[in-house]
Amino acid sequence: MSRKRTHDNSDKEMDSGEDSNQELDNEEESGADSDAGSEPDEKEIVDVDFEFFDPKPIDFHAMKRMLMSAFGDDAEDFSLSALVDLILSQNTIGSTVKFEGDDDPYAFLTVLNMHAHADKEPIRQIKDYLLKKAEKRGSAAKLSEIFDGPGHVGLLLSERVVNMPPQVVAPMLKMLVEELEWAVADGEPYDFEHYVLLAPMYRETEAADDEGVKRTAPVIDAYAHAEDEFIEEFAGTKFDYKFSRSKRVAESRNSFADTGLAPSRRCLVIHRSKMPALIARLESALAM
Template sequence: MSRKRTHDSDKEMDSGSEDSSRQDSEAEAGSDSEEKEIVDVDFEFFDPKPIDFHSMKRMLMGSFGDDAEDFNLSGLVDLILSQNTIGSTVKFEGDDDPYAFLTVLNMHVHADKEPIQQIKDYLLKKAEKRGVSSKLSEIFNAPGHVGLLFSERVVNMPPQVVAPMLKMLVEELEWAVADGEPYEFEHYVLLAPMYRETEAIDDDEGGAKKRTGPAIDAYAHAEDEFIEEFACAKFDYKFSRSKRVAESRNSFADTGLAPSRRCLVIHKSKMPALIARLESALAM
Protein backbone atom coordinates (compact mmCIF):
# COMPACT_ATOMS: atom_id res chain seq x y z
CA MET A 1 0.00 0.00 0.00
CA SER A 2 1.15 3.54 -0.71
CA ARG A 3 1.44 5.27 2.62
CA LYS A 4 0.85 9.02 2.58
CA ARG A 5 1.22 10.31 6.10
CA THR A 6 0.89 9.27 9.74
CA HIS A 7 -1.02 11.09 12.46
CA ASP A 8 -1.50 10.51 16.15
CA SER A 9 -4.96 11.18 17.48
CA ASP A 10 -5.81 11.59 21.18
CA LYS A 11 -9.30 10.30 21.93
CA GLU A 12 -11.15 10.58 25.22
CA MET A 13 -12.72 7.31 26.30
CA ASP A 14 -14.63 6.35 29.41
CA SER A 15 -12.66 4.38 31.99
CA GLY A 16 -13.45 0.79 32.93
CA SER A 17 -16.06 -0.59 35.30
CA GLU A 18 -13.99 0.05 38.44
CA ASP A 19 -13.77 3.74 37.57
CA SER A 20 -17.50 3.78 36.81
CA SER A 21 -18.29 2.36 40.23
CA ARG A 22 -16.09 4.98 41.87
CA GLN A 23 -17.81 7.72 39.87
CA ASP A 24 -21.22 6.50 41.00
CA SER A 25 -20.06 6.70 44.60
CA GLU A 26 -18.69 10.19 44.08
CA ALA A 27 -21.93 11.26 42.43
CA GLU A 28 -23.92 10.08 45.46
CA ALA A 29 -21.56 12.09 47.64
CA GLY A 30 -22.28 15.21 45.58
CA SER A 31 -19.22 15.10 43.35
CA ASP A 32 -19.58 15.77 39.61
CA SER A 33 -16.04 14.70 38.72
CA GLU A 34 -15.51 12.08 36.02
CA GLU A 35 -12.47 9.96 35.38
CA LYS A 36 -11.18 9.97 31.80
CA GLU A 37 -8.22 8.32 30.22
CA ILE A 38 -6.44 9.35 27.03
CA VAL A 39 -5.93 6.62 24.45
CA ASP A 40 -3.40 7.21 21.67
CA VAL A 41 -4.71 5.99 18.32
CA ASP A 42 -2.28 5.78 15.41
CA PHE A 43 -3.79 6.02 11.96
CA GLU A 44 -2.32 6.45 8.51
CA PHE A 45 -3.38 7.87 5.15
CA PHE A 46 -3.15 5.71 2.04
CA ASP A 47 -3.97 5.93 -1.65
CA PRO A 48 -7.20 4.07 -2.57
CA LYS A 49 -6.52 0.43 -3.46
CA PRO A 50 -8.62 -2.50 -4.81
CA ILE A 51 -8.52 -4.10 -1.36
CA ASP A 52 -10.67 -1.18 -0.14
CA PHE A 53 -13.58 -2.03 -2.47
CA HIS A 54 -15.99 -3.65 0.00
CA SER A 55 -15.39 -1.16 2.82
CA MET A 56 -15.89 1.77 0.45
CA LYS A 57 -19.10 0.26 -0.89
CA ARG A 58 -20.46 -0.22 2.64
CA MET A 59 -19.76 3.41 3.49
CA LEU A 60 -21.40 4.59 0.27
CA MET A 61 -24.48 2.49 1.03
CA GLY A 62 -24.80 4.50 4.23
CA SER A 63 -24.31 7.73 2.32
CA PHE A 64 -27.16 7.01 -0.11
CA GLY A 65 -29.32 5.62 2.67
CA ASP A 66 -32.70 4.13 1.80
CA ASP A 67 -32.18 4.96 -1.88
CA ALA A 68 -28.88 3.05 -2.17
CA GLU A 69 -30.47 0.28 -4.24
CA ASP A 70 -31.23 2.84 -6.98
CA PHE A 71 -27.52 3.28 -7.72
CA ASN A 72 -24.79 1.11 -9.20
CA LEU A 73 -22.53 1.44 -6.17
CA SER A 74 -20.14 -1.29 -7.34
CA GLY A 75 -19.59 0.69 -10.53
CA LEU A 76 -19.17 3.86 -8.49
CA VAL A 77 -16.43 2.29 -6.35
CA ASP A 78 -14.74 1.01 -9.51
CA LEU A 79 -14.61 4.59 -10.83
CA ILE A 80 -13.10 5.80 -7.55
CA LEU A 81 -10.46 3.06 -7.56
CA SER A 82 -9.61 3.69 -11.22
CA GLN A 83 -8.03 7.02 -10.20
CA ASN A 84 -5.81 5.67 -7.40
CA THR A 85 -3.58 8.76 -7.27
CA ILE A 86 -6.54 10.94 -6.27
CA GLY A 87 -8.04 10.81 -2.81
CA SER A 88 -7.15 9.15 0.50
CA THR A 89 -8.23 6.38 2.81
CA VAL A 90 -7.64 6.25 6.56
CA LYS A 91 -6.57 3.03 8.26
CA PHE A 92 -5.46 2.08 11.72
CA GLU A 93 -2.02 0.55 12.07
CA GLY A 94 -2.10 -3.13 11.15
CA ASP A 95 -5.65 -3.01 9.73
CA ASP A 96 -6.33 -3.40 5.99
CA ASP A 97 -9.88 -2.00 6.11
CA PRO A 98 -10.32 1.77 5.63
CA TYR A 99 -12.36 3.59 8.27
CA ALA A 100 -12.74 6.73 6.15
CA PHE A 101 -12.09 7.94 2.64
CA LEU A 102 -12.26 11.20 0.73
CA THR A 103 -12.09 11.61 -3.03
CA VAL A 104 -13.70 13.36 -6.00
CA LEU A 105 -15.04 12.24 -9.39
CA ASN A 106 -15.30 14.40 -12.51
CA MET A 107 -19.00 14.47 -13.45
CA HIS A 108 -18.19 15.73 -16.97
CA VAL A 109 -15.46 13.23 -17.82
CA HIS A 110 -17.56 10.34 -16.46
CA ALA A 111 -20.89 11.70 -17.76
CA ASP A 112 -21.49 8.56 -19.83
CA LYS A 113 -20.88 6.20 -16.90
CA GLU A 114 -24.01 4.71 -15.35
CA PRO A 115 -23.25 5.65 -11.69
CA ILE A 116 -22.70 9.32 -12.57
CA GLN A 117 -25.77 9.43 -14.81
CA GLN A 118 -27.84 7.97 -11.96
CA ILE A 119 -26.57 10.46 -9.39
CA LYS A 120 -27.00 13.44 -11.72
CA ASP A 121 -30.58 12.51 -12.64
CA TYR A 122 -31.38 11.80 -9.00
CA LEU A 123 -30.11 15.18 -7.80
CA LEU A 124 -31.90 17.09 -10.58
CA LYS A 125 -35.20 15.41 -9.65
CA LYS A 126 -34.66 16.22 -5.99
CA ALA A 127 -33.71 19.81 -6.85
CA GLU A 128 -36.83 20.17 -9.00
CA LYS A 129 -39.02 19.27 -6.02
CA ARG A 130 -37.26 21.99 -4.03
CA GLY A 131 -37.60 24.55 -6.82
CA VAL A 132 -33.86 24.90 -7.44
CA SER A 133 -33.38 22.64 -10.45
CA SER A 134 -32.50 25.57 -12.76
CA LYS A 135 -29.57 26.56 -10.53
CA LEU A 136 -28.25 23.00 -10.31
CA SER A 137 -28.72 22.45 -14.06
CA GLU A 138 -26.77 25.64 -14.73
CA ILE A 139 -23.88 24.34 -12.63
CA PHE A 140 -23.96 20.87 -14.23
CA ASN A 141 -24.11 22.28 -17.77
CA ALA A 142 -21.57 25.08 -17.38
CA PRO A 143 -18.23 24.80 -19.25
CA GLY A 144 -16.31 24.35 -15.98
CA HIS A 145 -15.99 20.81 -14.66
CA VAL A 146 -17.97 19.66 -11.61
CA GLY A 147 -16.40 17.44 -8.99
CA LEU A 148 -18.60 14.99 -7.06
CA LEU A 149 -17.00 14.98 -3.63
CA PHE A 150 -17.21 11.90 -1.40
CA SER A 151 -16.30 12.27 2.28
CA GLU A 152 -17.27 9.08 4.09
CA ARG A 153 -16.26 7.55 7.41
CA VAL A 154 -17.49 5.12 10.02
CA VAL A 155 -19.31 6.48 13.05
CA ASN A 156 -16.40 6.32 15.53
CA MET A 157 -13.84 7.94 13.20
CA PRO A 158 -13.14 11.50 14.48
CA PRO A 159 -13.89 14.43 12.13
CA GLN A 160 -10.32 15.69 12.60
CA VAL A 161 -9.21 13.43 9.72
CA VAL A 162 -11.22 15.45 7.18
CA ALA A 163 -9.07 18.60 7.03
CA PRO A 164 -5.78 16.82 6.21
CA MET A 165 -7.53 14.56 3.69
CA LEU A 166 -9.12 17.54 1.94
CA LYS A 167 -5.81 19.41 1.94
CA MET A 168 -4.06 16.41 0.39
CA LEU A 169 -6.84 16.10 -2.19
CA VAL A 170 -6.44 19.70 -3.33
CA GLU A 171 -2.67 19.20 -3.64
CA GLU A 172 -3.20 16.01 -5.67
CA LEU A 173 -5.62 17.80 -7.98
CA GLU A 174 -3.08 20.57 -8.56
CA TRP A 175 -0.40 18.00 -9.45
CA ALA A 176 -2.82 16.19 -11.78
CA VAL A 177 -3.77 19.42 -13.56
CA ALA A 178 -0.07 20.24 -13.99
CA ASP A 179 0.28 16.84 -15.70
CA GLY A 180 -2.57 17.67 -18.07
CA GLU A 181 -5.22 15.53 -16.38
CA PRO A 182 -8.89 16.73 -16.20
CA TYR A 183 -9.13 17.67 -12.54
CA GLU A 184 -9.58 21.43 -12.71
CA PHE A 185 -12.99 21.78 -11.11
CA GLU A 186 -15.15 24.89 -11.10
CA HIS A 187 -17.58 23.53 -8.51
CA TYR A 188 -17.67 20.69 -6.00
CA VAL A 189 -20.88 18.88 -5.02
CA LEU A 190 -21.16 17.17 -1.62
CA LEU A 191 -24.10 15.15 -0.30
CA ALA A 192 -24.16 15.73 3.45
CA PRO A 193 -26.10 13.34 5.74
CA MET A 194 -28.63 15.09 7.96
CA TYR A 195 -31.11 14.30 10.70
CA ARG A 196 -34.27 16.26 11.28
CA GLU A 197 -35.66 16.37 14.81
CA THR A 198 -39.39 16.95 14.98
CA GLU A 199 -41.80 17.57 17.81
CA ALA A 200 -44.50 15.02 18.61
CA ILE A 201 -48.01 15.88 19.84
CA ASP A 202 -51.21 13.93 20.42
CA ASP A 203 -53.82 14.11 17.69
CA ASP A 204 -57.19 15.76 18.28
CA GLU A 205 -58.76 12.47 19.35
CA GLY A 206 -56.05 11.60 21.83
CA GLY A 207 -54.76 8.72 19.72
CA ALA A 208 -51.31 7.98 18.36
CA LYS A 209 -48.75 10.76 18.31
CA LYS A 210 -47.91 12.51 15.06
CA ARG A 211 -44.68 14.25 14.12
CA THR A 212 -45.29 17.96 13.67
CA GLY A 213 -44.03 21.40 14.69
CA PRO A 214 -40.81 23.20 13.81
CA ALA A 215 -37.97 20.99 12.62
CA ILE A 216 -34.42 21.14 13.95
CA ASP A 217 -31.79 20.06 11.41
CA ALA A 218 -28.48 18.55 12.48
CA TYR A 219 -25.54 17.26 10.45
CA ALA A 220 -24.46 13.66 10.97
CA HIS A 221 -20.86 14.74 10.18
CA ALA A 222 -19.62 17.61 12.33
CA GLU A 223 -17.42 19.04 9.57
CA ASP A 224 -20.36 19.61 7.21
CA GLU A 225 -21.60 22.43 9.42
CA PHE A 226 -18.42 24.36 8.60
CA ILE A 227 -18.43 23.32 4.94
CA GLU A 228 -21.93 24.80 4.58
CA GLU A 229 -20.51 28.24 5.44
CA PHE A 230 -18.73 28.22 2.06
CA ALA A 231 -21.56 26.79 -0.08
CA CYS A 232 -22.78 28.92 -2.99
CA ALA A 233 -25.91 26.75 -3.34
CA LYS A 234 -27.70 24.14 -1.25
CA PHE A 235 -30.96 22.25 -0.93
CA ASP A 236 -32.40 19.54 1.29
CA TYR A 237 -34.08 16.35 0.13
CA LYS A 238 -35.66 13.22 1.54
CA PHE A 239 -35.12 9.64 0.46
CA SER A 240 -37.51 8.43 -2.24
CA ARG A 241 -37.81 4.93 -0.80
CA SER A 242 -38.02 5.82 2.87
CA LYS A 243 -41.03 4.20 4.52
CA ARG A 244 -39.76 4.53 8.05
CA VAL A 245 -41.41 6.64 10.70
CA ALA A 246 -38.98 9.02 12.38
CA GLU A 247 -37.06 7.13 15.05
CA SER A 248 -37.82 7.96 18.67
CA ARG A 249 -36.19 7.10 21.95
CA ASN A 250 -39.24 5.16 23.12
CA SER A 251 -43.01 5.16 22.84
CA PHE A 252 -43.24 8.08 25.27
CA ALA A 253 -40.61 10.25 23.53
CA ASP A 254 -41.46 13.83 22.64
CA THR A 255 -39.18 13.97 19.60
CA GLY A 256 -38.11 11.79 16.68
CA LEU A 257 -35.24 11.76 14.17
CA ALA A 258 -35.82 11.50 10.42
CA PRO A 259 -32.79 10.94 8.13
CA SER A 260 -32.38 13.24 5.12
CA ARG A 261 -29.64 14.79 2.99
CA ARG A 262 -28.40 18.27 2.11
CA CYS A 263 -26.71 18.92 -1.22
CA LEU A 264 -23.92 21.49 -0.88
CA VAL A 265 -22.23 23.17 -3.86
CA ILE A 266 -18.84 24.82 -3.24
CA HIS A 267 -17.02 27.03 -5.74
CA LYS A 268 -13.32 26.31 -6.26
CA SER A 269 -12.38 29.80 -5.02
CA LYS A 270 -13.65 28.87 -1.53
CA MET A 271 -11.53 25.74 -1.07
CA PRO A 272 -8.44 27.39 0.55
CA ALA A 273 -10.61 29.23 3.09
CA LEU A 274 -12.70 26.11 3.69
CA ILE A 275 -9.63 24.02 4.47
CA ALA A 276 -8.30 26.72 6.81
CA ARG A 277 -11.68 26.80 8.57
CA LEU A 278 -11.69 23.04 9.07
CA GLU A 279 -8.08 23.05 10.31
CA SER A 280 -8.99 25.72 12.85
CA ALA A 281 -12.35 24.32 13.95
CA LEU A 282 -11.27 20.65 13.99
CA ALA A 283 -7.65 20.89 15.10
CA MET A 284 -5.84 17.56 15.49
Protein backbone atom coordinates in the same frame (compact mmCIF):
# COMPACT_ATOMS: atom_id res chain seq x y z
CA MET B 1 -1.26 10.29 12.59
CA SER B 2 1.18 9.47 9.84
CA ARG B 3 1.83 10.78 6.38
CA LYS B 4 0.01 9.46 3.35
CA ARG B 5 1.30 6.31 1.75
CA THR B 6 1.04 4.89 -1.77
CA HIS B 7 0.10 1.44 -3.02
CA ASP B 8 3.44 -0.09 -2.14
CA ASN B 9 3.44 1.69 1.24
CA SER B 10 6.32 3.96 0.23
CA ASP B 11 5.99 7.55 1.43
CA LYS B 12 4.71 10.18 -0.98
CA GLU B 13 6.31 13.64 -0.95
CA MET B 14 3.30 14.98 0.87
CA ASP B 15 3.05 15.50 4.60
CA SER B 16 -0.30 15.71 6.32
CA GLY B 17 1.21 17.29 9.42
CA GLU B 18 3.08 16.29 12.53
CA ASP B 19 2.72 12.75 13.82
CA SER B 20 0.23 12.51 16.64
CA ASN B 21 -2.05 10.13 18.47
CA GLN B 22 -5.81 10.68 18.19
CA GLU B 23 -7.92 9.85 21.23
CA LEU B 24 -11.09 8.01 20.34
CA ASP B 25 -14.02 7.17 22.53
CA ASN B 26 -14.34 3.39 22.73
CA GLU B 27 -18.04 3.23 23.40
CA GLU B 28 -20.80 0.77 22.68
CA GLU B 29 -23.09 2.17 19.97
CA SER B 30 -26.08 1.22 22.08
CA GLY B 31 -24.92 3.49 24.89
CA ALA B 32 -25.45 0.72 27.46
CA ASP B 33 -23.20 0.36 30.52
CA SER B 34 -20.34 -2.02 29.82
CA ASP B 35 -19.92 -3.28 33.40
CA ALA B 36 -22.29 -3.51 36.34
CA GLY B 37 -21.58 -0.88 38.93
CA SER B 38 -19.72 1.46 36.57
CA GLU B 39 -20.78 5.06 36.11
CA PRO B 40 -23.24 5.47 33.17
CA ASP B 41 -21.22 8.27 31.59
CA GLU B 42 -17.81 6.64 32.11
CA LYS B 43 -15.73 6.42 28.92
CA GLU B 44 -12.63 4.46 28.14
CA ILE B 45 -10.03 6.49 26.25
CA VAL B 46 -7.63 4.68 23.95
CA ASP B 47 -4.73 6.00 21.89
CA VAL B 48 -4.91 4.99 18.23
CA ASP B 49 -2.41 5.67 15.45
CA PHE B 50 -3.94 6.11 12.03
CA GLU B 51 -2.41 6.67 8.61
CA PHE B 52 -3.48 8.12 5.28
CA PHE B 53 -3.22 5.95 2.15
CA ASP B 54 -4.05 6.12 -1.52
CA PRO B 55 -7.17 4.09 -2.43
CA LYS B 56 -6.38 0.43 -3.12
CA PRO B 57 -8.32 -2.51 -4.64
CA ILE B 58 -8.28 -4.15 -1.20
CA ASP B 59 -10.48 -1.26 0.01
CA PHE B 60 -13.35 -2.18 -2.34
CA HIS B 61 -15.76 -3.81 0.11
CA ALA B 62 -15.16 -1.36 2.96
CA MET B 63 -15.65 1.61 0.63
CA LYS B 64 -18.83 0.10 -0.76
CA ARG B 65 -20.22 -0.34 2.77
CA MET B 66 -19.45 3.29 3.54
CA LEU B 67 -21.09 4.43 0.31
CA MET B 68 -24.20 2.47 1.22
CA SER B 69 -24.30 4.53 4.40
CA ALA B 70 -23.65 7.74 2.46
CA PHE B 71 -26.62 7.17 0.13
CA GLY B 72 -28.84 5.93 2.94
CA ASP B 73 -32.20 4.33 2.22
CA ASP B 74 -31.87 5.11 -1.50
CA ALA B 75 -28.54 3.25 -1.87
CA GLU B 76 -30.17 0.50 -3.93
CA ASP B 77 -30.96 3.08 -6.62
CA PHE B 78 -27.26 3.38 -7.48
CA SER B 79 -24.67 1.04 -8.97
CA LEU B 80 -22.34 1.27 -5.99
CA SER B 81 -19.95 -1.44 -7.16
CA ALA B 82 -19.38 0.48 -10.39
CA LEU B 83 -18.98 3.67 -8.37
CA VAL B 84 -16.25 2.11 -6.23
CA ASP B 85 -14.53 0.79 -9.36
CA LEU B 86 -14.56 4.34 -10.71
CA ILE B 87 -12.99 5.65 -7.49
CA LEU B 88 -10.29 2.97 -7.53
CA SER B 89 -9.49 3.63 -11.19
CA GLN B 90 -8.07 7.03 -10.19
CA ASN B 91 -5.89 5.72 -7.37
CA THR B 92 -3.67 8.81 -7.16
CA ILE B 93 -6.64 10.99 -6.23
CA GLY B 94 -8.18 10.87 -2.77
CA SER B 95 -7.30 9.26 0.53
CA THR B 96 -8.31 6.50 2.89
CA VAL B 97 -7.68 6.41 6.63
CA LYS B 98 -6.60 3.20 8.33
CA PHE B 99 -5.62 2.25 11.84
CA GLU B 100 -2.11 0.95 12.26
CA GLY B 101 -2.02 -2.76 11.38
CA ASP B 102 -5.54 -2.83 9.89
CA ASP B 103 -6.19 -3.33 6.17
CA ASP B 104 -9.73 -1.90 6.15
CA PRO B 105 -10.22 1.86 5.71
CA TYR B 106 -12.32 3.62 8.34
CA ALA B 107 -12.75 6.80 6.30
CA PHE B 108 -12.21 8.00 2.77
CA LEU B 109 -12.45 11.19 0.72
CA THR B 110 -12.20 11.55 -3.03
CA VAL B 111 -13.74 13.41 -5.97
CA LEU B 112 -15.10 12.24 -9.33
CA ASN B 113 -15.44 14.36 -12.47
CA MET B 114 -19.15 14.37 -13.34
CA HIS B 115 -18.40 15.72 -16.84
CA ALA B 116 -15.56 13.37 -17.76
CA HIS B 117 -17.56 10.39 -16.45
CA ALA B 118 -20.95 11.58 -17.68
CA ASP B 119 -21.43 8.37 -19.67
CA LYS B 120 -20.75 6.13 -16.65
CA GLU B 121 -23.87 4.57 -15.13
CA PRO B 122 -23.32 5.60 -11.48
CA ILE B 123 -22.65 9.24 -12.43
CA ARG B 124 -25.76 9.34 -14.64
CA GLN B 125 -27.79 7.89 -11.78
CA ILE B 126 -26.51 10.40 -9.25
CA LYS B 127 -27.01 13.37 -11.59
CA ASP B 128 -30.60 12.38 -12.47
CA TYR B 129 -31.35 11.67 -8.81
CA LEU B 130 -30.12 15.06 -7.64
CA LEU B 131 -31.96 16.93 -10.38
CA LYS B 132 -35.22 15.25 -9.38
CA LYS B 133 -34.63 16.07 -5.72
CA ALA B 134 -33.68 19.65 -6.58
CA GLU B 135 -36.85 20.08 -8.64
CA LYS B 136 -38.97 19.38 -5.58
CA ARG B 137 -37.05 22.07 -3.66
CA GLY B 138 -37.13 24.67 -6.43
CA SER B 139 -33.39 24.38 -7.08
CA ALA B 140 -33.40 22.38 -10.32
CA ALA B 141 -32.70 25.36 -12.61
CA LYS B 142 -29.62 26.40 -10.63
CA LEU B 143 -28.33 22.84 -10.34
CA SER B 144 -28.87 22.21 -14.07
CA GLU B 145 -26.95 25.39 -14.84
CA ILE B 146 -24.03 24.08 -12.78
CA PHE B 147 -24.16 20.55 -14.21
CA ASP B 148 -24.51 21.70 -17.83
CA GLY B 149 -22.17 24.67 -17.63
CA PRO B 150 -18.70 24.83 -19.22
CA GLY B 151 -16.90 24.29 -15.91
CA HIS B 152 -16.27 20.78 -14.67
CA VAL B 153 -18.16 19.56 -11.60
CA GLY B 154 -16.54 17.34 -8.99
CA LEU B 155 -18.64 14.91 -6.96
CA LEU B 156 -17.03 15.06 -3.53
CA LEU B 157 -17.45 11.73 -1.73
CA SER B 158 -16.61 11.71 1.97
CA GLU B 159 -17.64 9.06 4.48
CA ARG B 160 -16.34 7.49 7.65
CA VAL B 161 -17.41 4.96 10.25
CA VAL B 162 -18.82 5.73 13.69
CA ASN B 163 -16.24 7.13 16.11
CA MET B 164 -13.80 8.21 13.40
CA PRO B 165 -13.12 11.83 14.44
CA PRO B 166 -13.92 14.71 12.07
CA GLN B 167 -10.35 15.97 12.50
CA VAL B 168 -9.24 13.62 9.69
CA VAL B 169 -11.26 15.58 7.11
CA ALA B 170 -9.15 18.76 6.94
CA PRO B 171 -5.85 17.01 6.10
CA MET B 172 -7.62 14.72 3.61
CA LEU B 173 -9.22 17.70 1.86
CA LYS B 174 -5.94 19.61 1.85
CA MET B 175 -4.15 16.61 0.31
CA LEU B 176 -6.93 16.21 -2.24
CA VAL B 177 -6.63 19.82 -3.43
CA GLU B 178 -2.85 19.39 -3.79
CA GLU B 179 -3.33 16.17 -5.75
CA LEU B 180 -5.81 17.89 -8.05
CA GLU B 181 -3.32 20.70 -8.69
CA TRP B 182 -0.65 18.16 -9.62
CA ALA B 183 -3.08 16.27 -11.87
CA VAL B 184 -4.14 19.46 -13.68
CA ALA B 185 -0.46 20.35 -14.21
CA ASP B 186 -0.10 16.94 -15.89
CA GLY B 187 -3.04 17.68 -18.19
CA GLU B 188 -5.58 15.47 -16.42
CA PRO B 189 -9.28 16.51 -16.18
CA TYR B 190 -9.44 17.64 -12.56
CA ASP B 191 -9.84 21.40 -12.97
CA PHE B 192 -13.18 21.70 -11.17
CA GLU B 193 -15.36 24.79 -11.17
CA HIS B 194 -17.76 23.41 -8.55
CA TYR B 195 -17.79 20.65 -5.96
CA VAL B 196 -20.97 18.81 -4.98
CA LEU B 197 -21.24 17.21 -1.55
CA LEU B 198 -24.15 15.19 -0.14
CA ALA B 199 -24.17 15.86 3.59
CA PRO B 200 -26.04 13.43 5.90
CA MET B 201 -28.59 15.16 8.13
CA TYR B 202 -31.05 14.34 10.87
CA ARG B 203 -34.28 16.29 11.09
CA GLU B 204 -36.50 16.38 14.14
CA THR B 205 -39.97 15.17 13.20
CA GLU B 206 -43.25 16.43 14.54
CA ALA B 207 -45.15 14.18 16.90
CA ALA B 208 -48.88 13.60 17.02
CA ASP B 209 -50.94 13.94 20.17
CA ASP B 210 -53.29 11.26 21.49
CA GLU B 211 -55.93 12.26 18.95
CA GLY B 212 -53.55 11.98 16.00
CA VAL B 213 -53.19 15.73 15.46
CA LYS B 214 -49.66 16.93 14.78
CA ARG B 215 -48.29 19.42 17.27
CA THR B 216 -46.45 22.41 15.84
CA ALA B 217 -42.85 22.74 17.04
CA PRO B 218 -39.65 24.27 15.70
CA VAL B 219 -37.88 21.96 13.25
CA ILE B 220 -34.34 21.11 14.30
CA ASP B 221 -31.76 20.06 11.70
CA ALA B 222 -28.47 18.49 12.71
CA TYR B 223 -25.52 17.33 10.63
CA ALA B 224 -24.37 13.74 11.12
CA HIS B 225 -20.82 14.86 10.25
CA ALA B 226 -19.55 17.76 12.35
CA GLU B 227 -17.40 19.16 9.53
CA ASP B 228 -20.40 19.70 7.24
CA GLU B 229 -21.65 22.50 9.49
CA PHE B 230 -18.53 24.47 8.56
CA ILE B 231 -18.54 23.41 4.92
CA GLU B 232 -22.07 24.78 4.56
CA GLU B 233 -20.72 28.27 5.28
CA PHE B 234 -18.99 28.18 1.88
CA ALA B 235 -21.83 26.65 -0.17
CA GLY B 236 -23.22 28.92 -2.88
CA THR B 237 -26.12 26.55 -3.60
CA LYS B 238 -27.82 24.13 -1.23
CA PHE B 239 -31.06 22.23 -0.82
CA ASP B 240 -32.46 19.54 1.46
CA TYR B 241 -34.12 16.34 0.34
CA LYS B 242 -35.66 13.23 1.82
CA PHE B 243 -35.05 9.65 0.79
CA SER B 244 -37.41 8.25 -1.83
CA ARG B 245 -37.49 4.82 -0.23
CA SER B 246 -37.51 5.82 3.43
CA LYS B 247 -40.17 3.86 5.34
CA ARG B 248 -38.51 3.80 8.74
CA VAL B 249 -40.03 5.21 11.87
CA ALA B 250 -37.98 8.12 13.16
CA GLU B 251 -35.20 7.11 15.52
CA SER B 252 -34.99 7.95 19.21
CA ARG B 253 -38.73 7.95 19.70
CA ASN B 254 -39.59 6.81 23.22
CA SER B 255 -41.71 7.70 26.25
CA PHE B 256 -39.35 10.58 27.10
CA ALA B 257 -39.34 12.23 23.68
CA ASP B 258 -42.17 13.83 21.74
CA THR B 259 -40.19 13.80 18.52
CA GLY B 260 -37.79 11.56 16.67
CA LEU B 261 -34.87 12.08 14.31
CA ALA B 262 -35.46 11.23 10.66
CA PRO B 263 -32.43 10.85 8.34
CA SER B 264 -32.21 13.11 5.29
CA ARG B 265 -29.58 14.77 3.12
CA ARG B 266 -28.45 18.29 2.23
CA CYS B 267 -26.81 18.92 -1.13
CA LEU B 268 -24.02 21.51 -0.87
CA VAL B 269 -22.39 23.07 -3.94
CA ILE B 270 -19.08 24.86 -3.35
CA HIS B 271 -17.26 27.02 -5.89
CA ARG B 272 -13.55 26.31 -6.27
CA SER B 273 -12.67 29.85 -5.18
CA LYS B 274 -13.96 28.97 -1.71
CA MET B 275 -11.77 25.89 -1.19
CA PRO B 276 -8.70 27.58 0.38
CA ALA B 277 -10.87 29.41 2.92
CA LEU B 278 -12.91 26.26 3.54
CA ILE B 279 -9.81 24.21 4.33
CA ALA B 280 -8.49 26.94 6.62
CA ARG B 281 -11.85 27.02 8.41
CA LEU B 282 -11.80 23.25 8.95
CA GLU B 283 -8.22 23.31 10.17
CA SER B 284 -9.10 26.01 12.67
CA ALA B 285 -12.44 24.61 13.83
CA LEU B 286 -11.33 20.97 13.97
CA ALA B 287 -7.75 21.36 15.10
CA MET B 288 -5.97 18.15 16.11
